[in-house]
Amino acid sequence: MHKEEEIDTALIALLALLWEARQEAPEKPWSLAKLAKRTGVQMSTLLRQLNALSSAGLATVVxxxxxxxxAFLSAAGAQLCASVFAPPPAE
Structure with missing residues (x-):
């Protein structure tokens, strides 16, 4: 696997986690410590990933x-996650 693919996979996993956080409590962002624990990465790695998502306008980091x-999803991030992670429509 290429390094770029690893980064993409990590960012997708983080987006999925932020989406989960929004589903659980839309008005309450998850702490960076909770996100780091859930992702299993060091805080420095988490902050780098969040910075990339923030630069892309997909997340807000405080x-x-x-x-x-x-950290929490921005409106654009929530819209993206809704289309990517939403269950397929029932037939």
Missing amino acids: TAESGGGS
Whole structure:
């Protein structure tokens, strides 16, 4: 597998996790610590991935000076996830 494919897979997995967070509690973003634990990656890796999603306009990241923070899907990210992760329509 190429490094680019690994990154794409990681970003898709993170998008899926942010989508799950939105489904559970649309008004409450998940903390960066919770996201790091769920993804099983180091905080530095998570922040790099979130930065890529944020740069693409798909996620919003809020960081605190204390080192904490949270992340959630932007409207564009939610729209993308709804089309990508939505179950197929029933026939």
